Amino acid sequence: MKKLRISAAGLRGVVGCGLTAAHVLDFAAAFGTLIESGRPVLVGRDPRASGAMLREGVVAGLLACGHDVTDLGIASTPVIQHAIRRMEAAGGVSIGASHNSAEWNALKFFGPRGTYLSTAESAELLDIYHLRKFTFAPWDKVGTLRTESGAVDAYVDDLARVFDFPGLRGFRVVVDCCNGTSALILRRLADRFGLDFILINERMEGVSLAHEPATTPRIAGLQLAPLIRPLNADAGFLFDVDSDRLAICTEEGTPLSEEMALPMIADYQLPKSEGRIVITNLSTTALVEEVAARHGARVVRVAVGRQATIDALAAYRPDQVALAGEGTGAVMMPQFRFVYDGIASMFAILSMMRERGQTLSRIVAAYPRYSILKGELPLASQRMPALLMELQRRYRDGRANVADGLRVDWPDRWFHVRVSQTEPVVRVICEQRGEPPVALFESLLDQVRSLA
Amino acid sequence: MPRREHLLKIGVSGIRGVVGEFLTPSLACAFAQAFGAYVGPGRVVVGRDTRRSGPMLQHAVCCGLLAAGCEPVDVGVLPTPTIQIYTGHTRARGGIAITASHNPPEYNALKLFNGAGLFFNTYERSELLDLYHQSEFRQAVNAEIRRVRRDYETPAGLHFERVLRHINTEAVRARRFRVALDAVNGAGSLLSRRFLEQELQCRLHAIFVDPDLPFPRVAEPRPDTLGELAALVRSSGSEIGFAQDPDGDRLAVCDETGRVLDNDDVLALAVDAALRRLPGDVVVNLTTSSVTDDVARAHGRRVYRTPVGEANVVEMIQAVGAAIGGEGSNGGIILPAVHLCRDSYTGMAFLLDRMAETGLRISELAARLPRYFRRFGQARYEHGRLGALMQALEDQFPEAETDRSDGLKITLAEGWVHVRSSNTEPLLRIAAEARSEDGAERLFAQTMRLLES
Numbered sequence: 001m002k003k004l005r006i007s008a009a010g011l012r013g014v015v016g017c018g019l020t021a022a023h024v025l026d027f028a029a030a031f032g033t034l035i036e037s038g039r040p041v042l043v044g045r046d047p048r049a050s051g052a053m054l055r056e057g058v059v060a061g062l063l064a065c066g067h068d069v070t071d072l073g074i075a076s077t078p079v080i081q082h083a084i085r086r087m088e089a090a091g092g093v094s095i096g097a098s099h100n101s102a103e104w105n106a107l108k109f110f111g112p113r114g115t116y117l118s119t120a121e122s123a124e125l126l127d128i129y130h131l132r133k134f135t136f137a138p139w140d141k142v143g144t145l146r147t148e149s150g151a152v153d154a155y156v157d158d159l160a161r162v163f164d165f166p167g168l169r170g171f172r173v174v175v176d177c178c179n180g181t182s183a184l185i186l187r188r189l190a191d192r193f194g195l196d197f198i199l200i201n202e203r204m205e206g207v208s209l210a211h212e213p214a215t216t217p218r219i220a221g222l223q224l225a226p227l228i229r230p231l232n233a234d235a236g237f238l239f240d241v242d243s244d245r246l247a248i249c250t251e252e253g254t255p256l257s258e259e260m261a262l263p264m265i266a267d268y269q270l271p272k273s274e275g276r277i278v279i280t281n282l283s284t285t286a287l288v289e290e291v292a293a294r295h296g297a298r299v300v301r302v303a304v305g306r307q308a309t310i311d312a313l314a315a316y317r318p319d320q321v322a323l324a325g326e327g328t329g330a331v332m333m334p335q336f337r338f339v340y341d342g343i344a345s346m347f348a349i350l351s352m353m354r355e356r357g358q359t360l361s362r363i364v365a366a367y368p369r370y371s372i373l374k375g376e377l378p379l380a381s382q383r384m385p386a387l388l389m390e391l392q393r394r395y396r397d398g399r400a401n402v403a404d405g406l407r408v409d410w411p412d413r414w415f416h417v418r419v420s421q422t423e424p425v426v427r428v429i430c431e432q433r434g435e436p437p438v439a440l441f442e443s444l445l446d447q448v449r450s451l452a
Numbered sequence: 453m454p455r456r457e458h459l460l461k462i463g464v465s466g467i468r469g470v471v472g473e474f475l476t477p478s479l480a481c482a483f484a485q486a487f488g489a490y491v492g493p494g495r496v497v498v499g500r501d502t503r504r505s506g507p508m509l510q511h512a513v514c515c516g517l518l519a520a521g522c523e524p525v526d527v528g529v530l531p532t533p534t535i536q537i538y539t540g541h542t543r544a545r546g547g548i549a550i551t552a553s554h555n556p557p558e559y560n561a562l563k564l565f566n567g568a569g570l571f572f573n574t575y576e577r578s579e580l581l582d583l584y585h586q587s588e589f590r591q592a593v594n595a596e597i598r599r600v601r602r603d604y605e606t607p608a609g610l611h612f613e614r615v616l617r618h619i620n621t622e623a624v625r626a627r628r629f630r631v632a633l634d635a636v637n638g639a640g641s642l643l644s645r646r647f648l649e650q651e652l653q654c655r656l657h658a659i660f661v662d663p664d665l666p667f668p669r670v671a672e673p674r675p676d677t678l679g680e681l682a683a684l685v686r687s688s689g690s691e692i693g694f695a696q697d698p699d700g701d702r703l704a705v706c707d708e709t710g711r712v713l714d715n716d717d718v719l720a721l722a723v724d725a726a727l728r729r730l731p732g733d734v735v736v737n738l739t740t741s742s743v744t745d746d747v748a749r750a751h752g753r754r755v756y757r758t759p760v761g762e763a764n765v766v767e768m769i770q771a772v773g774a775a776i777g778g779e780g781s782n783g784g785i786i787l788p789a790v791h792l793c794r795d796s797y798t799g800m801a802f803l804l805d806r807m808a809e810t811g812l813r814i815s816e817l818a819a820r821l822p823r824y825f826r827r828f829g830q831a832r833y834e835h836g837r838l839g840a841l842m843q844a845l846e847d848q849f850p851e852a853e854t855d856r857s858d859g860l861k862i863t864l865a866e867g868w869v870h871v872r873s874s875n876t877e878p879l880l881r882i883a884a885e886a887r888s889e890d891g892a893e894r895l896f897a898q899t900m901r902l903l904e905s
Contacts, residue, residue, distance in 0.1 A: 015591075015592075015593060015594050015597070016591035016593035016597075017591070020591055021481050021482075021515050021518075021519035022478065022481065022482060024515065025477055025481050025512065025515065029476075029477065029478065048594060049594050049595065049597045049598075049599075050593075050594045050597045052597060052598070052599045052600060053515055053519050053592075056511045056514040056518060056600070057481060057512070057515035060480075060481065060508055060509070060511035060512035061478075061512075063507065063508035063511065064471075064477040064508050064512075102594055103595070136471075136473055137472060138558070139470065139471035139472055139503075139505050139557065139558040139559075139560070140504055140557070142471065142508045143508070145507055145511075206594075206597075207595045
């Protein structure tokens with residue numbers, strides 16, 4: 001596994017083994033060179049120990065470029081994005097490696113209004129970084145640093161405008177915070193609105209997380225799911241370290257497939273929204289199409305990765321889009337300015353339970369069953385075109401989409417084969433309405449093996 | 453070689469440059485990481501003067517230290533001697549002061565200290581520089597990364613206590629001295645007020661004590677830059693005026709008439725005061741006035757001479773166990789009993805102590821010193837010609853005593869001449885001193901004629 005990744009998504013790596021202070025300084029200076037000056041730049045971080053080092057470097061790089069910096073301290077990515085818009089900042093930097101394990105860290109960059117950088121802006125940021133021609137301010141124009149502690153409260157205020165918190169007081173909810181920033185927000189929310197939240201792994205941790213911070217059913221099954229029935233809870237949620245993704249457990253203690261979050265939130269959101277477009281990637285469940293069709297909406301499928309979703313969002317008027325998301329539990333809603341926000345997603349699910357007066361397991365049971373199989377195999381990148389051509393030839397009877405590898409759709413099943421952006425492996429995903437498409441999945445894996 | 457302006461200098465004395473295009477946060481971070489790798493994982497004290505670029509560089513330095521697995525202790529805005537004393541006292545691995553001392557405001561620099569709070573010696577400096585150039589830094593992983601600690605409270609008290617135990621504090625307090633202060637809006641802005649008003653009970657008239665404002669005058673405290681202090685002394689009827697540089701290691705003194713004393717005389721007064729209270733000899737550099745020799749002789753003590761440079765003086769003080777040392781021309785007073793560093797607070801305390809003890813005015817104390825006349829100048833440095841020049845100079849004064857440890861110093865019965873090449877610029881610096889004004893002028897002119905021929 002690579003220990004450092006510098007891409008359009010920013011800077012990510014294992015601190016000390018790939019990601020160094022020098023990378024941080026140069027990336028911060030590149031971002032400071034990219035964005036307009038005159039308004040402050042916000043900085044926040046997740047509780048990883050290395051965050052202290054990255055923060056010093058980011059602050060130094062931005063100050064040196066003449067930007068005033070406002071430090072939000074420990075803050076989740078959605079809180080930082082919210083604060084950028086509220087404080088009319090020039091942009092922001094989120095320090096945190098989200099769903100990666102504790103020894104990783106990363107920098108994510110945001111423009112004014114808290115938006116993710118466009119593909120063109122990301123490319124320019126990388127160019128500046130690689131050239132290392134930074135526009136440092138002269139000595140008397142170096143920026144100044146201040147701190148701001150009200151970001152979480154302002155964010156909570158905004159959530160309260162969208163969701164009926166008093167109406168959710170009847171629910172008992174168990175949340176696995178994975179020692180991350182969700183703890184900060186949920187504790188505040190529960191105290192302010194009298195919500196019956198039971199938080200586990202609440203202590204924010206810098207070094208040893210209670211478990212891998214992935215929002216998958218397997219992880220949700222470890223510590224969260226077994227607590228739900230004994231505590232007589234109505235639902236359980238699991239967040240990654242910076243709470244942009246979530247996993248869901250029913251009141252019976254059953255972890256749901258990560259694929260379920262997007263279709264459920266779409267089902268809740270579409271009747272409330274004017275927008276009739278749902279944006280998702282090619283690897284996400286076809287249940288999204290089925291739910292969208294019920295509400296007279298359509299699904300736009302884009303390549304895997306946050307950047308493709310962001311570019312797709314930019315290609316429509318904001319009121320045309322009802323929501324966007326992916327099968328990893330990351331969902332963006334227009335009320336929240338289209339940022340991946342696990343906590344908003346959780347409240348959408350709880351509101352759905354309340355409005356329908358149904359338990360979570362009942363809501364889930366009402367959806368048709370889809371079975372998804374996911375696998376990966378090593379394959380040299382140069383063999384990929386041959387593989388895709390071979391698969392396209394063999395599965396001519398389906399509808400092909402080549403926006404990102406190859407996706408082939410039939411009326412009740414589909415597969416998606418693509419090269420990972422992070423490793424030299426091929427990912428194979430196969431889904432069928434009803435029973436798992438085992439034969440198709442095995443045959444796809446065999447074909448990858450035969451080329452390897 | 454053509455004369456150049458050095459906007460960035462990375463060398464054995466650390467890293468110094470014009471902030472912006474030259475001294476960048478990346479450089480400061482990398483240098484701090486090399487420093488952290490050199491001193492090892494543990495506490496490293498980080499403080500700064502009041503320059504606008506200070507916080508930016510401090511964050512870059514802390515980034516590099518954290519990346520090396522060190523635990524930075526942020527002591528905020530403090531004079532360099534206070535940072536050094538705190539570093540030594542708390543047994544930290546080392547310390548970094550972010551200050552370009554008396555250089556103009558567009559400059560900044562990192563001053564580096566070892567675990568004893570002393571400037572790195574020659575060997576330590578070159579080892580660190582090698583480490584920096586090799587870029588083989590220790591890279592701490594997540595579990596090894598510490599947090600930045602803060603201590604804004606203890607350092608000042610620690611420093612004051614160290615200084616005041618060597619003087620008769622009660623006697624000074626009882627006099628309620630009327631004192632004027634010019635802290636150049638530097639690191640002494642807050643500390644010096646506290647020191648003079650609260651610790652020494654002076655009636656203080658202070659200017660340029662706002663650490664948030666830029667330097668109001670040339671940062672180096674010299675007679676020609678201290679007009680405002682002189683005016684303040686006169687208008688407030690102060691008995692003495694003190695001026696600091698931005699990082700509070702250098703001191704200049706103004707008497708009650710508004711006359712700025714010669715730095716060599718200030719050092720001599722401090723030496724006199726110190727020798728009355730402490731055993732041991734005196735160490736000064738070759739360019740320091742003979743007035744210090746006269747003072748030491750009166751106490752029956754010896755004077756050791758070193759090449760110019762604080763580190764040289766400090767090393768000699770350690771070697772001979774001296775009571776006091778300093779460099780006359782730049783206002784540096786080093787009292788090892790306080791700490792082996794230049795310290796303006798030691799200077800202030802000893803002068804006030806002497807005034808309290810004798811009941812004399814500062815002008816009267818200065819007038820009691822033997823009178824010397826000095827001339828300073830500079831000439832272009834030409835590398836290939838230096839040896840011939842030095843020899844020609846020596847030949848001109850066949851009866852003189854010579855010292856070649858830092859350029860050439862020629863000592864005659866009537867006075868001396870010292871010619872040396874600058875450590876920072878391609879220049880020769882010339883100093884001449886004699887008992888009479890004519891004598892100083894003669895020595896100086898004779899030397900300059902030769903150098904310019």
